[in-house]
Amino acid sequence: MSSAPQCLSPPSAAEAFGEHLVSVLNHGALCLTLSIGHRTGLFDHMRDRPPATSGEIAAAAGLNERYVREWLGAMATGGIVKVDADGPRFALPAEHAACLTRAAAADNLAVFAQYIGLLGGVEDTIVAKFRTGGGVGYEHYTRFHEVMAEDSGQSVLSSLESDILPLVPGLTDHLERGIQVLDIGCGSGRILNQLATLYPHSRFTGLDLSTEAIERARAETRATGLGNVEFIQADAAELDRHVAAQQFALITTFDAIHDQADPLGVLTGIHRALESEGIYLMQDIRGSGQIHGDLEHPLGPFLYTISCMHCMPVSLARGGPGLGAMWGDPRARDYLERAGFHDIRVHQLVHDPQNNWYVATR
Ligand SMILES: C[S@@+](CC[C@H](N)C(=O)[O-])C[C@H]1O[C@@H](n2cnc3c(N)ncnc32)[C@H](O)[C@@H]1O
Structure with missing residues (x-):
């Protein structure tokens, strides 16, 4: 690993690429230990704490010292925590805690590191599909909904x-007064439960294929005592079996169209379920639609990997086209138009390089 491969490229280019690959190995490994730091609460325990030994950190977190010490080795050599030789003692700098702890709220990047371990769990299955083709069902992805x-x-x-609801002019006024809202592929329902809390005069329906997701959503609704939200376990491709035509003023999907088995059928059903001039708000992954157009995408390798190992296979597993997360803006617009939408506008939010936000009118 220390010597760069000898190949036809000039040595300096081969060496530089070898160094790049070593960095890839280190960062790939760090994703797994970042995920562990998040899940065990170690980052949260280390936030705002003075330098401490592995024993003190393990005791504060209620964890096994030997494992914590080895984890600290990865964190220290990876530049995540600082170490001094006295003890040795370890500390999480405040500027690192600002990106790695639950207190960091929206900026906690350790949450996203969890996808690497999650996808590792299906690697054998995906490797087999590279040979045979076909898909991998949602049920294979442990912890996906969590x-x-x-x-x-x-x-x-x-x-x-602050940013999303204002994308639709006048929407918050309508929500205040009371409208019917449907969220398709609602997952664990946190977005819808939040909307239901904010807007008690509106009624909210969430729909998802997954029993686990719907149970999680209903549990949160019960815990919060909300009376204006319901969750339906159903296939979005059969929407008209579950909701009436022109029933909703607003329908939303958050990251839930590109991995559908029947994306056009779902979009057509959404169009049908919207009242006249109703609004469809679609969050979906930002891509150019061409691999060579995504070379400068800040999350390109991350998103293509998730797509290859999750978004594409879950669609293929149900007989779908496997559009993949990076299906791209031109194709997204084409699908929306074919489903019957007009006045399709695409927005990008400054803090969110991962998504496009489409606002389409029935
Ligand atoms: C990437 S997740 C997004 C979940 C949620 N919108 C969020 O942002 O947290 C996609 C969701 O779509 C759901 N889904 C996929 N195909 C579906 C279908 N045909 N009908 C209903 N839900 C579906 C999955 O179960 C999953 O919860």
Whole structure:
């Protein structure tokens, strides 16, 4: 690993690429230990604490010292925590805690590191599909709904009132007065429960294929005592079996169209379920639609990897086209137009390089 591969490229280019790959190995490994730091609460315990030994950190977090010490080795050599030789003692700098702890709220990047371990859990299955083709069903992805809820709980909930709802002119006034809202592919329902809390005069319906997701959503609704939200476990491709035509003033999907088995059918159903001039708000992954157009995408490798190992296979598993997360803006607009929408506007939020926000009128 220390010597760069000898190949046809000039040695300096090969060496530089070898160094790049070593960095990739280190950072890939760090994603797993960042995820562990998040899940065990170690980052939270180290926040705002003076330098401490592995024993003191393990005791504060209620964890096994030997494991914590080895984890600290990865964190220290990876530049995540500082170490001094006295003890040795370890500290999480405040500027690192600002990106790694639950107190960091929307800026906690450790949440996203969890996807790497989650996808590692299906690697054998995906490798087999590279040979045979076909898809991998949602049920194979352990912790998917848990991690997804944390992901959108940060990336969407944190900016729902400040940035997302204002994308639709006049929407908050309508929500205040009382309208019917449907969220498709609602997952664990955190976004809808939040909206239901904010707007008690409106009625909210969430729909998701996953029993686990719907149970999680209903549990949160019960815990908060909300009376204006319901969750339906159903296939969005059969929307008209569950909701009436022209029933809703607003329908939303958050990261839930590109991995559908029947994306056009779902979009057409959404169009049908909207009242005249009703609004469809679609958050979906930002991509150019061409691999060579995504080379400068700040999250390109991350999103293509998630797509290859999750978004595409879950669609293929149900006989879908496997559009993939990076289906791209031109294709997204084309699908919206074919479903019947007009006045399709696409917005980008400064804090969110991952998504496009489409506002389309029925
Ligand atoms: C990427 S997750 C997004 C979840 C949620 N919107 C969020 O942002 O947290 C996609 C969701 O769509 C759901 N889904 C996929 N296909 C579906 C279908 N045909 N009908 C209903 N839900 C579906 C999945 O179960 C999953 O919860």
